[in-house]
Amino acid sequence: MTVPAQLQMWWQARGWRDDDGDASIQMAIIFPFVLLAAVAVIQASMWYYARQIALTAAREGVAAAGTYQASPADGTARAREVLARTAGDSLRSPSVSAAGSSGQRVRIQVSGTAMSMIPGLSGLRIAQSASGPVERWTVPGE
Numbered sequence: 194m195t196v197p198a199q200l201q202m203w204w205q206a207r208g209w210r211d212d213d214g215d216a217s218i219q220m221a222i223i224f225p226f227v228l229l230a231a232v233a234v235i236q237a238s239m240w241y242y243a244r245q246i247a248l249t250a251a252r253e254g255v256a257a258a259g260t261y262q263a264s265p266a267d268g269t270a271r272a273r274e275v276l277a278r279t280a281g282d283s284l285r286s287p288s289v290s291a292a293g294s295s296g297q298r299v300r301i302q303v304s305g306t307a308m309s310m311i312p313g314l315s316g317l318r319i320a321q322s323a324s325g326p327v328e329r330w331t332v333p334g335e
Contacts, residue, residue: 236310239307240319249279250279250287250289250301257270257271259325300323300324302322
């Protein structure tokens with residue numbers, strides 16, 4: 194057996210004879226989809242995180258506004274404090290509202306926009322609300 198024949202058997206055993214750059218073409222086709230899937234997972238995680246920040250701020254606002262002799266304004270102030278401490282760039286342009294509150298129930302709504310990974314896309318709009326009873330003195334039997 195000569196050296197070229199041995200080399201030919203080695204190439205056949207390795208499977209390189211039929212490759213002709215197919216792996217590079219396959220990666221060029223598949224890689225954009227893999228990259229898109231990774232960005233979509235990260236974007237969904239950022240949306241979920243911003244949603245949780247808004248919900249936490251709304252719940253904290255309800256807890257503050259629902260205490261005895263507190264007002265809905267106390268709840269919105271507390272929600273803004275929580276947002277200032279936790280939101281950072283994750284929740285952009287946050288707004289807090291106590292619309293829908295009454296003398297017996299308080300409702301705090303927090304809305305904003307989740308940060309976007311995709312250039313040119315403004316991000317997803319988020320609105321979370323929480324409500325709860327207002328503490329008050331009652332007389333038994335009345």
